Amino acid sequence: MNVGTTNLSVTMIGHAGLLIEAPGIGLLTDPWLGGRIFDNSWELALPALPLADFVDRVTHVWISHEHPDHLHWPSLRAIVAARGPAIALLFQEHPSRAVIDQLGRLGFGAAIELRPGCWHRFGPAALRSLPAGRIDCGLAVRIGDDVIVNLNDAKLSPSRLRGLRRAIGRPRLIAAQFSIAGWQPPEADRPATKVLDRTIAAWRALAPAEVLLFASHARFCHPDNAWLNRHALPADRAVDRFAAATGVTPFCLSPGERWSAAIGAITPHAATRYAAAATPPALSPPDPLCDAEALCAAADAHAATIARVPWWHRRRVPKLVVALRDLACVIAIDLRAGRAGFDPAPACVHLEMTGAMLLFACTRRWGFDTLDVAGRYRVLAGTKDHPALRLLSDHGAGRFSDRLGKGLVSPRLWRRLWARRADLLAVARKIRRDRAAFDRAIAAPPVGHQASTGDEALQRIDRE
Known part of the structure; x- marks a missing residue:
């Protein structure tokens, strides 16, 4: 040495x-x-x-x-x-x-x-x-x-x-x-x-x-x-x-x-x-029930902030549909329209989690950015790289300015991009791969994994 x-x-x-x-x-x-x-x-x-x-x-x-x-x-x-x-x-x-x-x-x-x-x-x-x-x-x-x-x-x-x-x-x-x-x-x-x-x-x-x-x-x-x-x-x-x-x-x-x-x-x-020391941890208590109407309002308010993001970032982002197993309901988040609401009959449900977890994501600036890290959800259709989740994470991390064009001329942004210039091609390729994998998973779920409709998601919630 x-x-x-x-x-x-x-x-x-x-x-x-x-x-x-x-x-x-x-x-x-x-x-x-x-x-x-x-x-x-x-x-x-x-x-x-x-x-x-x-x-x-x-x-x-x-x-x-x-x-x-x-x-x-x-x-x-x-x-x-x-x-x-x-x-x-x-x-x-x-x-x-x-x-x-x-x-x-x-x-x-x-x-x-x-x-x-x-x-x-x-x-x-x-x-x-x-x-x-x-x-x-x-x-x-x-x-x-x-x-x-x-x-x-x-x-x-x-x-x-x-x-x-x-x-x-x-x-x-x-x-x-x-x-x-x-x-x-x-x-x-x-x-x-x-x-x-x-x-x-x-x-x-x-x-x-x-x-x-x-x-x-x-x-x-x-x-x-x-x-x-x-x-x-x-x-x-x-x-x-x-x-x-x-x-x-x-x-x-x-x-x-x-x-x-x-x-x-x-x-x-x-x-x-x-x-x-790797013994099983003493688990945190289960999430408390939250009010479904208050949660829907919080999701709608959070989706409204995405309407400030330039339209070309939102135009191809599909709805994110989330089944809330403790509240026995489904909320759809539409970032293109900048709104969220209950969906009683969704054609497809992407994620399942508790209402408290979604409320945490919607009421913290970095909530959606940490959703994947917390790991407290199930993927029912597509992949974990849903385009709406990527956009919500980007927005929470401050990637977009509230004023159109303001962020594009920021010296801070350009210094960061220049420092990361060797990474950007790899990042662009990963984004394309993730989107292609998501689209394939939605179109044809793997053998043994059936994409969940709203009725199937709610029936499973009732059984559990």
């Missing part, structure tokens, strides 16, 4: 929370210190390191994106209460200012946006923002001769990763996901490996000296999504699969454990501790 040239260390806080330290800086990333998130859908696999054990060493907090396992408002408020004015908060520059404006009101000493494509100096560290997708973002941290790349949830194309390698050199450490973070097809009979395979591809492109598997140390804890735990890839199996594919053994850290640039992972057996 090469000896590091800086007094650099990384301490695991929990899930995606890391404390990257060197003399003169303590950079805390994505702190989620406890509590259930995504409307009681996720919990930490192991308790996070207590705030009192490390808060005095924090000088900066970096938030990758607004999903609550990364941007956890109660944890940030606890940090502010402890010593917020002494800490600067960092966030990616995004076309929408919604997140940075809210973060700026928390009480940190400063709330700073990181423009993509350039290095930002904070004491001995230089930081480079790596935006990806609608909201995700990675971070490159250079301290002395060493570079740490925190990929967390960011999906960077192989060409983008190769360009990053040319820009930053060979990283000393990359930290990336290894398991699922949302809904999976229920017919799958084994743990999903596509996230780990993406991390293996990143290793091949960046050729780091070491690999930390993190940001997947959570479990599904609601009665409507606990079945997803059987699709999650355990940390010890992720380590073995990575080593078999690459010849390099990655490592995990449990909360409080540390990696040092001088000697590597000080306690390298955390993967087995996560596996030993």
